[in-house]
Amino acid sequence: MAKLTLADLRKMREEKQKALDMRDSSNKDVQVVVGMGTCGIAAGAKETFTALIDTLSEKGLTNVLVRQTGCMGLCHSEPTVEVVVPGMPTVIYGHVDAATAKDIVAKHIVGHELIEGKILDKPSVDIVKNA
Amino acid sequence: MHASLSDIVADIAANSIEAGASNIRVSVVDENGTIELKVEDNGKGMPPEIVARAFDPFYTEPGKHDKRKVGMGLPFVKQTCDACGGSVKLESRQGVGTTIVCTFQADNIDLPPMGSLPQAVLSLFNFGGDFDLVFIHRKNGSGYEISRLELMDAVGGFDSVEGLSLAREFLEGQEESL
Incomplete structure (x- = not known):
């Protein structure tokens, strides 16, 4: 990959923006939050995060906000991903490896279908207040 | 312990974000057979009694998690430094900020792989808030430096998948040119 400058990035962004404007994109109403505490990182949350971005990008989904957070109090089931x-x-999904991250995009976000076997029980109320 | 040095970078710099820092400087310098990882922030800092316990795995910041009694971030760092013929130094002043410097022998057999620094840096950049984080990577005479706020401006924010993809492409390009 060629080394990019910030000016190159601005230009690429404008080009991407033009392509995106042609699509019918609604506002960002979907949120995906990746737990990135010590526990999440140790369990591979960075790979999960990358897989999420790649899959969302492949599918051209522009209405999704991807965010990081610290430990969600579910260290036993990391990497964890909250999907709204x-x-x-x-x-909140647990044990989200790269393959599950792809499933989250394809089945949950696009297909509106929950992924069996990966859903955690009600999260720790002291940490996730609005669960 | 963490599987890679970039996991350590992601973990300890996240502490600075959680400490409410508005300016964070993270550097990875791989020169003359030593890898030095340094994180400096202007966050809330810690009083001496907490600094004294920061490397104790059975201590965590009060109030962070109601029933949790462990905090593995810094203990993992110390474990890796100790195993790799390096050291770790933590300095903190309440209300001023915290600096942590970790060193590792680059040729030590127990040194974890570097892992993906672009992934680590991007995940740090993507935390919410308007803090700046400058990341510096220097390796044998060449290197690069990137500010979160500048990159955010260039790619139009990290709120969109397009912005994140562009930022990752940028970071990977910088790494490859080293």
Whole structure:
């Protein structure tokens, strides 16, 4: 990959923006939050994060906000990913490896279907206040 | 312990974000057979009694997690430094900030792989808030430096997948040119 400058980035962004404007993009109403505490990092949350960005980018989804947070209090099931989609229950998934991250995008966000076997129980109330 | 040095970078610099720092400087310098990782912040800092316990795995900041009694971030760092013929130094002043310097022998057999620094840096950049984080990577005479706020401006923010993808492309390009 060629070394980019910040000016190159601005130019690429404008080009991408033009391509995106042609699509019918609604506002960012979907949120994906990756737990990136010591526990998450040790369990591979960075790879999960990368897989999420790659898959969202491949599918051209522009309405998704991807964020990081610290430990969600579910260290036993890291990497954890919280997914908020309007009209669906807010879910925290556990043991989210790269393959599950792809499933989250394809099944949960696009297909509006929960992924069996990966949903954690009600999260720790002291940490996740609005669960 | 963490699987890679970039995991350590992601972990300890996240402490600075959690400490409410507005300016954070993270550097990885790989020169003359030593790898030095340094994180400096202007966050809330720690009083001496907490600094004294910071490397104790059975201590965590009060109030952070109600029932949790462990804090593995800094103990993991110390474990790796100790195993790799290096050292770790933590200095902190309440209300002023914290600096942590870790060194590792570059040729030590127990040195974890570097892992993906672009992934680590991007995940740090993507934490919410308007803090600046300058990341510096120097290796045998060449290197690069990037500020979170500048990159954010260039890619139009990290709120969008497009922005994140562009930022990652940028960081990977910088790494490859070293």
